[in-house]
Amino acid sequence: MVKDKLLENLKTALKKIGVEEEVSLEHPANSNFGDYATSIALKLAKTLKKNPLQIAQEIKKNFPKDDLVEKVEVMKPGFINFWINSNYFLDFAREVTEGKFDIPEFYLGKNKKIMIEFAHPNTHKLFHIGHLRNISIGESLVRVFEAVGSKVVRSNYQGDVGLHIAKCIWFIKYKSSEKELNEIRKKSLQEKMTYLGKAYSAGQVAYDKNEKLKKEIIEINGMIYKQRGDVLAIYEETRKWSFDYFDEIYKRVYTKFDRLYPESEFAQRGIEICKLAEKKGILKRSEGALVFVGKPYGLDTRVFINSLGYPTYEGKELALAEKEFSEFGELDKCIHVVTPEQTSFFKVTFKVEELLNEKKFKDIQYHLAYEWVKLKQGKMSSRTGNVIEAEWLIDKAKEIIIQKFKCDGKTAEIIAIAAVKYSFLKNNVFSQISFDFDESISLEGNSGPYLLYTYVRTQSVLKKSDNHLGTTWIKDGMANFEKEENELLRVFSNFQEVVYEAAKNFAPNLIANYLYDLAQKYNLFYQKHKILESDKKTRNLRLLLTKATGQVIKNGLYLLGIKTVEKM
C-alpha cells in the first residue's frame, strides 16, 4: 500500500533528525492539501522545543526521494503534505480493472480463524428488522474478514427453548382447535409464523393475568426442556416451521451458515459444565440456584442454573462455547453480534469461561454490541405485536421499485435487498437507528440503489465502448487531468485502507461511506465530461476510470453483502 511506503519513508526521515516516534498519516479532507498529510511536526514541537514549521522543514529535507512521492510541502501551523505521483494511481487503477485488490492483512488475518456468530433469531417469533440489521452486519463482517485473509466460520445460535415458546405452545394446545390448526398447516410459512406470533401474544397475556394459566405455561416449558410430554409433537412441528422460515430468509438475503446451533442442544451439557464449575469453586449455590458471584471481578451476579434445576441462558452458553471452540479447531476470535442489553450477560459468561479454561477463552470472546433498530413509537416488541417484519419490508420495497421503474422482478428483488441492507449498513453499528420506512427503502441519495445505478452506468458506458481499454494513457503526458478525473483517480487506492479499517473496527459503514463518496465523484465526472466522444488518449483514460469505478463498487458492495445488477 502507498500508505505503508509513505510511513516507512517518514520514519526514515524522522530517524535522520533523531526522532523515533509513532507517526500517522491522514487523508486531508481538502484535496488542496495533497493525498496524504501528517501532523507529526506539530506533535514533536513540545518535546523538541522547536518551532513546528522548522521541524516540518527538517523532515521534508530528510524525506527520501523516490518515484512515489511527487511533491512534499510544509504548510501553515506545521503540517506536511504529500502528493503522490499520478502514475502510481494510474497503475493502481489498471490493476483494479484486472480485479487485483491487494488488501493488507489484519492482525486477525492470514491463517487466523474467526467465528462470527450472528442472526440468532428465536423460533416461534417473527423475523423482524432488528434481525435484519444483525444479519446485514454479520454477513458483511464475514466477507470483510475473508477479504483481509481470515478464515471465517459462520455460526448462528437459534433460540428454540424458553418461556416465550411455552407461551406460544400453550395457546395452541389449549385455545386452538385441531381444525384451525389444519387450516394453518395449508398456509404459507409466513402466514404460519404470523399465527405463531399471535399465539405468543395471547400466551403472554394469559401468563401475566392468571396464576393458574401461568402454571400451565411453566409446565409446558418443563416438558420442552425435558423433551417429553404431549406437547412435544406440536412443539417439533412449529419449530420446524420456524427453521424453514428462517432458511428462506437467509437465502433471500444471501446468507448461509456453517453451523446452526439450536439452543435446546445445550441444556444437558450446560448443566454438566455448571456442576464442574461448582466443583472448581467458580459457581456457588445461592437460594437454591447456582450462581456466579461477580463482585470480586467488578461484574454482576448472574444465575447459571435456576432453583428448578433448569440451566438459564448463561448455563447453556457455557456448553455452546465448548462446542464452538472445539468443532472447528482452534479459534483465534469469536465475535458475537448481539444487542447491548446482553452486555452484562456476556461479560459474566466470558469470565466464567476464562476461569474454566484461561488458555482457550481469554481475550478471544468478543461481544459486538450493535444497537437496536428503534421505531418512532418506541422499541420493537413481539410481546405487543409492535414489530416490522423483515420480509414485509423487503416485499414492500420491491413492490415500489417495480411500480416506479418498471423493471423485472428479479432485478427489483436485488435492488430491494440492496436498499434495505444499505440503509442499515451505512450507519455506525454502535448507534441506534430510528427506523423510517421511506428512508429504509430509499432509492436516491446515499442509498444502495444509488450505488447500483452508478455501477450500471459504468457498465453501460463500457458496453458501448466495446470494452476496448487501450493502454496509451500510461505515462504519456497525461499529467494534466481535469479536476474531476484527478479526484476520481485518487479514490481507488483508498479502498484497501478502508477495508482494512472496516475489519479492524468491525465497521462495514466505512465501506458504505467510501463507496458513496466514490460514486459521487464518478457521477460528477460523468456529468461534466464526455467519455466516448473524446480523443483517443482521453477516451482511454476515461474508460479506465469508468472500469475501475465499476469494479470497486462491485467489490465493495460484495463486502456489504449486496449484489449488483447489470441493468436497471
Place this chain on the structure above:
RNA sequence: GAGCCCAUAGUUCAACGGAUAGAAUAAGUCCCUUCUAAGGAUUAGAUGACAGUUCGAUUCUGUCUGGGCUCACCA
C-alpha cells in the same frame, strides 16, 4: 442507587485529536435534440450546557441536562 452506550442542519447520518464540521432528505432555483435524470449543479441550514487538558477539541477528562440499555433464577 451503580454501571455501559448515545447526543452534530427541521429530519436521518459522516468526520484516525487537525486545516473551511461533510452528506442525504425536506425547501428554493437551474441542467435531459447529450454515454441511463434512480443523475448533476446551486441557495439557505448544525457540534445539548459549563469547565479542563492541548499549538489545535465534534473527538480526550470532569460535572450537568436529555435519551437508550443493564444490574439473581426470561432468552
